[in-house]
Amino acid sequence: MSDMRLVVVGAGGRMGRALITAVTEMDGVVLSGAIEREGSDCLGMDAGTLAGVGENGVPVTEDALAAFAASEGVLDFTTPEASLWFSELAAQARIVHVIGTTGISAEDEERIAAAGRHCPTVKSGNMSLGVNLAAQLVREAARALDEDFDIEILEMHHKHKVDAPSGTALMLGRAAAEGRGIDLDSRSVRTRDGQTGPRPKGDIGFATLRGGSVVGEHSVILAGEGERIVISHIAQDRSIFARGAVKAALWARGRKPGLFSMADVLGLTGA
Numbered sequence: 001m002s003d004m005r006l007v008v009v010g011a012g013g014r015m016g017r018a019l020i021t022a023v024t025e026m027d028g029v030v031l032s033g034a035i036e037r038e039g040s041d042c043l044g045m046d047a048g049t050l051a052g053v054g055e056n057g058v059p060v061t062e063d064a065l066a067a068f069a070a071s072e073g074v075l076d077f078t079t080p081e082a083s084l085w086f087s088e089l090a091a092q093a094r095i096v097h098v099i100g101t102t103g104i105s106a107e108d109e110e111r112i113a114a115a116g117r118h119c120p121t122v123k124s125g126n127m128s129l130g131v132n133l134a135a136q137l138v139r140e141a142a143r144a145l146d147e148d149f150d151i152e153i154l155e156m157h158h159k160h161k162v163d164a165p166s167g168t169a170l171m172l173g174r175a176a177a178e179g180r181g182i183d184l185d186s187r188s189v190r191t192r193d194g195q196t197g198p199r200p201k202g203d204i205g206f207a208t209l210r211g212g213s214v215v216g217e218h219s220v221i222l223a224g225e226g227e228r229i230v231i232s233h234i235a236q237d238r239s240i241f242a243r244g245a246v247k248a249a250l251w252a253r254g255r256k257p258g259l260f261s262m263a264d265v266l267g268l269t270g271a
């Protein structure tokens, strides 16, 4: 089979550059386009040079329509607004859409799912093997322990991150809620300040830290009387997300349209 032609959108971003590197280094894929937003300083640059992997002759352009028409898949770690737009373009072009963007509203999630009825779409708040496995462990731990164990989720990311809690923290929270058989939205506590009163039994708490260049760290703490279980994941390099995204594109190639998760790609049931 020929190499899968992949276009990277948000090519100049932290993940965009990691994705160009992953596509360059991995077998079975080739970079067919690199897209940035109108007015970006990256327009016209060579995508390989931009990512630091050597000139590859693929210019960064703003013409997503033309790039999608010449590609079999799109790797998209951008912004919620941009991902919504790219989901419509991918649906029209009937190409694989891999979405890593976080902070997407519930309403836009539904629109992305609707677009996924026309093209294979893989979407996950975290494309790494480790986090998806951790989500499985969290689900199992929450299933095994009763509400005497309080569940708290702590995350830290770099100072440039614009959404909170992280997509991964929410994914881990969903896994815990599923394990416990409760609805996350009605039982999650996103902030605490002032006279909060004692902790209600059964809530799932979230705490967010931001600073420096931290790639991404998550801990799920199950705190009981006299003991604590902590399930943690530390991302040391963005290549784990980028390589996961390329794997997802290859997995989705030739599949029927639908919305899939990284757990489907990795063969982990229900993560």
Ligand SMILES: NC(=O)C1=CN([C@@H]2O[C@H](COP(=O)(O)OP(=O)(O)OC[C@H]3O[C@@H](n4cnc5c(N)ncnc54)[C@H](OP(=O)(O)O)[C@@H]3O)[C@@H](O)[C@H]2O)C=CC1
Binding pocket: 009, 010, 011, 012, 013, 014, 015, 016, 035, 036, 037, 038, 040, 077, 078, 079, 082, 099, 100, 101, 102, 103, 124, 125, 126, 127, 128, 167, 241
């Ligand atoms: N699921 C996962 O495994 C992971 C998810 N993420 C998520 O990916 C997203 C991006 O993260 P990160 O790379 O750090 O962010 P960056 O801000 O570094 O990158 C986003 C890029 O998208 C560009 N962009 C914005 N709008 C458009 C548009 N309409 N067309 C084309 N390009 C556009 C931005 O351009 P400009 O800056 O010029 O506006 C920027 O270059 C975030 O939501 C983050 O949470 C990150 C890591 C892993």
Ligand SMILES: O=C(O)C1=N[C@H](C(=O)O)C[C@H](O)C1
Binding pocket: 102, 125, 126, 157, 161, 165, 166, 167, 168, 169, 215, 216, 217, 235
């Ligand atoms: O913005 C980031 O950097 C990351 N975002 C994702 C998230 O919101 O969980 C994944 C990863 O932790 C890095």
